[in-house]
Amino acid sequence: MTQTSVNDIEFRSVTKNYGAVTAVKNIELAVPKGAFLALLGPSGCGKTTCLRMIGGFEQPSEGEVMIAGTPMRGVPAYRRPVNMVFQHYALFPHFDVENNVAYGLRQLRPRLPAAEITKRVASALEMVRLGGFAKRRIHELSGGQQQRVALARALVNRPSVLLLDEPLAALDKNLRTAMQIELQTIQRELGITFVLVTHDQEEALSMSDLVCVMNAGRIVQLAPPQEVYDNPADLFVAGFVGKTNRLEGEIEARGTDRCMVRLGNGLTITAPVKRELSTGKAILSVRPEAIALSTATDATANVLKGRVTNRIFLGSSVEYCVAVPGIGDVLVTTERQPAETGLHDPGTEVALGFDPQTVHIFSA
Structure with missing residues (x-):
């Protein structure tokens, strides 16, 4: 029954x-x-x-x-x-x-x-x-x-x-x-x-x-x-559901809710802890659309400096591959505004910024 x-x-x-x-x-x-x-x-x-x-x-x-x-x-x-x-x-x-x-x-x-x-x-x-x-x-x-x-x-x-x-x-x-x-x-x-x-x-x-x-x-x-x-x-x-950037680093300090990770280029990222972490090597996962790309050279926190190597035009959005010294290639997705005409050409020096709240830290 x-x-x-x-x-x-x-x-x-x-x-x-x-x-x-x-x-x-x-x-x-x-x-x-x-x-x-x-x-x-x-x-x-x-x-x-x-x-x-x-x-x-x-x-x-x-x-x-x-x-x-x-x-x-x-x-x-x-x-x-x-x-x-x-x-x-x-x-x-x-x-x-x-x-x-x-x-x-x-x-x-x-x-x-x-x-x-x-x-x-x-x-x-x-x-x-x-x-x-x-x-x-x-x-x-x-x-x-x-x-x-x-x-x-x-x-x-x-x-x-x-x-x-x-x-x-x-x-x-x-x-x-x-x-x-x-x-x-x-x-x-x-x-x-x-x-x-x-x-x-x-x-x-x-x-x-x-x-x-x-x-x-x-x-x-x-x-x-x-x-x-x-x-x-x-x-x-x-990595499987959507696209993500994997930034390798070393855990320098860890609290109950926040963690400091030093990346390969020396930049230290402080991000929230959302899961169990062991000490030592870590991988930061950052979605391409969570990264803001600009040509500014300001030295604010959580900014990576690099050079555009590839640009993929997708109509409503644009994907950029940016080579960052000490880290490697970083994928960035930007939404196009209706009046936007200028795109960043390969070879352009750019700054990449992101909100640490959007970062996920995993043990390597």
Whole structure:
């Protein structure tokens, strides 16, 4: 019997082995009802294995996967209250849109009345903004429209959990952005739990309300997107989620809430302590957008002097690579103002300033 649970998905000490290879190790995870969770990490980190264990395509070697409070060990994929949208959609090319979406409903037992199937297919197509496309063939659709058909086919069975295996990877940037907004809107309207697997940091941060960062088969950080970006749990998260500068130094003094680190060029940075630190070498993590770039030569605190070596024009922003003696290359991102015309050319001497509150100190 299904138990009452505040979580749609739970991993309880889950480990998955493939022979001598451990894909995920002792995972503990709770996904609240109605959440949009992104499993984020590099290739081989275990995120797809976790998704497949939720969907029933894999069974844990140890531990238990729960859906809506019910243990799923031994429950096949077709008997779980979940559905999945694959990266390559897996649509039937010989079916039209309507029959692709209706396929899963026609497999249900006891059989649904034909009128009920027609009604639910029409409703699912309206949901994904394809109301007039029922009789179209798959080859007549754009990539974005095919993605919506796959989404409608997954939603028409009214699952408790929808699994998304990098469903936007094949789309161009503009269409991918539009579909990200579409998926968010659908998820809010339906109120069901979405689990997205992606290695795209921007996609994870922009779409989800909960990000699970994985590395080497383990969960490194589980938090809302802003928390993951602003307060990374370790150097891996700081470097993988967004861009960061790693400034090496030596801890000179450490208090309960502040720490002094001397950088390679002799500059001492005093920054807040946000985690456990050992003595000795340290690495400062500073986001490129947290650094202010100017041609001023004032000697205020926390200012690095260097020379622009590269400039990357991105339209609304500009990225500069600045060589700082004793430290190395520092990446700086500046937002362009509407009236701004002048950009710093390679070879320009610049000063880099930053607020120590934006610095994260990690033990090396």
